[in-house]
Ligand SMILES: NC(=O)C1=CN([C@@H]2O[C@H](COP(=O)(O)OP(=O)(O)OC[C@H]3O[C@@H](n4cnc5c(N)ncnc54)[C@H](OP(=O)(O)O)[C@@H]3O)[C@@H](O)[C@H]2O)C=CC1
Ligand SMILES: Cc1cn([C@H]2C[C@H](O)[C@@H](COP(=O)(O)OP(=O)(O)O[C@H]3O[C@@H](C)C(=O)[C@@H](O)[C@H]3O)O2)c(=O)[nH]c1=O
């Protein structure tokens with residue numbers, strides 16, 4: 413492809429993996445925060461006019477869920493206004509736009525997996541801002557693809573996997589919520605699926621614009637995920653202060669946080685698997701694979 417690919421959020425979990433996987437075959441634009449403040453709409457417009465990307469992967473976001481409760485202006489700028497601006501530009505300039513969203517747009521009721529057309533009802537500011545972003549993207553640019561994912565982790569960056577690995581070296585006991593369920597998704601899997609979608613687009617076989625859930629098969633609680641992370645660290649020979657048996661399951665009510673989290677974050681992934689003709693791995697298989705550096 414002759415055109416350039418813009419990756420926003422280039423230092424983030426998904427951005428880092430996108431760049432790693434794109435670099436070999438594409439000319440990638442990956443501005444950092446000091447090069448381009450994405451909360452500055454004017455600066456973003458100028459950047460787009462100057463560099464004219466043919467593809468945009470919008471992996472930038474305000475992802476500090478608890479801080480978002482009090483930093484709503486910055487949260488809205490990144491999660492709602494930026495996607496709207498990128499989508500408007502993409503529609504006007506025939507740019508292929510891939511955007512990322514979250515399980516936190518759903519209300520978390522029940523235990524059944526959410527469908528892409530299930531009713532949304534975010535419980536916190538982060539979720540509200542992301543939903544507003546999704547709606548703006550689809551309104552401004554119906555051909556855009558939104559991957560709605562959950563519980564993203566990577567060996568790089570701030571995430572639950574790295575937090576638990578660190579705590580397991582420092583603490584002899586951990587208390588982890590057991591009543592919030594979902595599927596932990598490796599950032600490298602999100603990047604690989606994004607590249608596949610781009611490839612299909614280039615082949616004239618683009619998947620239809622709209623929302624697609626993107627997560628591994630199956631589900632677990634944060635407590636199950638923490639146990640799996642610790643077991644894996646032990647297998648890899650890490651020296652830990654914590655034994656897997658010293659992780660206790662607790663209800664969310666025993667772990668108060670500024671932002672409320674949804675209890676049920678299960679995402680049905682059939683739409684994406686059918687559209688791309690793929691089968692995604694189970695969450696535990698994905699964890700094993702991502703640790704070996706795939
Ligand atoms: N993390 C998760 O668990 C989940 C994430 N998602 C979604 O997936 C996408 C990717 O998330 P993830 O990779 O985890 O995000 P990260 O928090 O790892 O990365 C966010 C990126 O956005 C950049 N950024 C934030 N504000 C600005 C700004 N004002 N100017 C320039 N850059 C800025 C950050 O830069 P800097 O490094 O300088 O701060 C960083 O590169 C997002 O849309 C997110 O909502 C969906 C479900 C779960
Ligand atoms: C560190 C820790 C966390 N927890 C709980 C808090 C929370 O309910 C859960 C996960 O903690 P986190 O801080 O990683 O949660 P959080 O930052 O809310 O994770 C979310 O981030 C955003 C960006 C998303 O889009 C979501 O998909 C989701 O990944 O574990 C414990 O119960 N005990 C602990 O010791």
Ligand SMILES: [Mg+2]
Pocket residue numbers: 475476477570571
């Ligand atoms: Mg977090």
